[in-house]
Amino acid sequence: MRDTLQQNPKVKYVVIAVALAIHAIAGTGLANMQGITLKKPEPPKPLEITLTTPPAVEPEPIKNDIVEPVKPVEPPKPKVQPKPAEPTPPKPKPLPEPVKPKPLPPPKPVVKEIKPPPEPVKPIKPIEPKPPEPVKPPEKIIKTEPVVDNQKQFEIQRQAEEVKRKAEEAERKRQADEADAKRRADEAERKRQAEADAKRRADEAERKRQAEADAKRRADEAEADAKRKAQNNAPVNVSASEAVWVKQPRFDLKDIGAENGETLTASVKLSVNKQGAITSADIAKSTGYPKADRLIKQQVKTGKLKPFMRDGQPVVGNVTVPFSINVN
Known part of the structure; x- marks a missing residue:
């Protein structure tokens, strides 16, 4: 063609x-062509459901006869709409470009689901016990060693000896390293102990030197104290206003030649130790009666003065004290 x-x-x-x-x-x-007008589908009507109790039906006994399977019902074939008859073609005229209508989808055929009939109940066959299987004796496992030629055996032995030699060398090196480390640790410990001993001896020498310095300081302080005490033993002249009696002396003047009730005045120079006791007395101004002067020198020692102080230390002092004595 x-x-x-x-x-x-x-x-x-x-x-x-x-x-x-x-x-x-x-x-x-x-x-x-005239277009097909589609009608709006009507809303579905509500379903009315009535509950009824079905009559009791006795179950029919199951027959062992084989029931022939029901042939499934073939669904109805969808009806095919006939094509519209072609109109007689008129004479062609100049027409505008025709508008192509959208083709409508063909209606879907309604297919109802048909459940297959139930399968016939097969009779249950009794289970026959199976005879026990015979126990097979265990098979003996025979180990077969591969045959190794002498050259390969020698190579394996040489490698094993080489591994053993390297292991022994590693062990010897480990032991040597441990011994060296222990030796270094012992040397460090001895050095530390020596340093500790040297420090201890230095501390002892320092303590000894400090003790000697303290002893010398105490000796110097004792010597200075002794000198100070020796200096304090030198009598110091004090005024009569510093003389404070701790215990007043008691005078008893009898048969001295003076009239009874007469008042005698005298001044006495006293030597007072560090405890305030009167060690000696001399008449600085007489009463005019020799016997009275002797009695005053003796009886004035029955009194005691408060110690005289210089720089916070008691000292030996000389003081002249006036007395006024009534003759009984």
């Missing part, structure tokens, strides 16, 4: 004209 069209161009032009005419007729028919 293709060769014929290529050889006769007139036939080719006729075929093209026929095809164009057919397309024009089909377009005109589609343009003049």
Whole structure:
């Protein structure tokens, strides 16, 4: 056919004209077709359900007869709408470009699900016990050692000896390292002990030197105290206002030649030690009665003065004290 069209161009032009005419007729028919108006589906009516009690049906005994399976019902084939008859083609007129209507989807066929019939109940066969299987004796496992030639055996032995030699060398090195580490630790311990001993001896020498310094300081302090005490033993002249009696002396002047009730005045120079006791007395101003002066020198020692102080230390003092004595 293709060769014929290529050889006769007139036939080719006729075929093209026929095809164009057919397309024009089909377009005109589609343009003049009335559209199908789709009705709005009515809402579904509510279902009315009435509950009824079915009559009791006795179960029929199951027969061992084989029930023939029910053939499934074939679903109805969907009806195919007939194609509209083609109208008589009118004379072609110049028409505007036809608007192609959207094709409507074909209606889906309603297929009802048909449940297959229940399978017939097969009779239960009794289970026959199986005879015990015979126990097979355990098979003996025979170990087979591979045959190794002498050269391979010698190589394996040499490698084992090499591994053993390296292990022994590593062990000897480990022991040597441990001994060296222990020796260094012992040397460090001895050095630390020597340093501790040297520090202890230095501390002892320092304590001894400190003790000697303390002893010398105490000796110096004792010597200075002795000197100070020696200096304090030198009598110091004090005024009569510093003389404070701790115990007043008691005078008893009798048969001295003076009249009874006469008042005698005298001044006495006293030497007082560090405890305030009177060690000696001399008449600095006489009463005019020698016997009275002797009695005053003796009886004045019955009194005691408060120690005289210099720089916070008691000292030996000389003081001249006036007395007024009534003659009984």
